[in-house]
Amino acid sequence: GGGTESPETSGDSTAGGATADPNGRERTTGSDGSPTAETTPTPTEEPETVSFDIDVQRVSSCGTTCRDATVRLTNTGDAPATGVGVETVILSGGERVWSDRERVGSLPAGESYRTTKRIDLGFGEALRVRGNDGRITIRTTIRSDQRTVTVTERRDVL
Secondary structure (H helix, E strand, O other): OOOOOOOOEEOOOOOOEEEEOOOOOEEEEOOOOOEEEEEOOOOOOOOOOOOEEEEEEEEEEEEOOEEEEEEEEEEOOOOOEEEEEEEEEEEEOOEEEEEEEEEEEEEOOOOEEEEEEEEEOOHHHHHHHHHOOOEEEEEEEEEOOOOEEEEEEEEEOO
16 A cells, blocks of 8 residues: 555544644644644653651760760652651660650752761660660651651660
């Protein structure tokens, strides 16, 4: 065959329709078949996202049952995070031995927030950790207007 091809049309010519021209533009026609508008398709972009990375940078001793922990929170996404807050809970044997909340506020894409927290356990909490062979669970929940992420880490501290 040496036939010719014609563009496909949607709709019928009496009610108006749309055809695609060779440049990828859509041509809309009115009920009389005359062109009414031309549009150029816009490329589909991935929606911007907020993503978090948390990194314990340093832990130093400030006493027998005390540690200073420096932590960096980074928005690794490509959109700003708003209403950011961080809650950290330390558990031993399933019981809470320490917790803290901090309001970060806004964290632009690619930016980091750094903080140092003093984790000073009382006598009872320290005994609980010792009674569990020094095993603790650190649960950090990062909440923002865009998403919530929880990171859980287990450590032996004795």
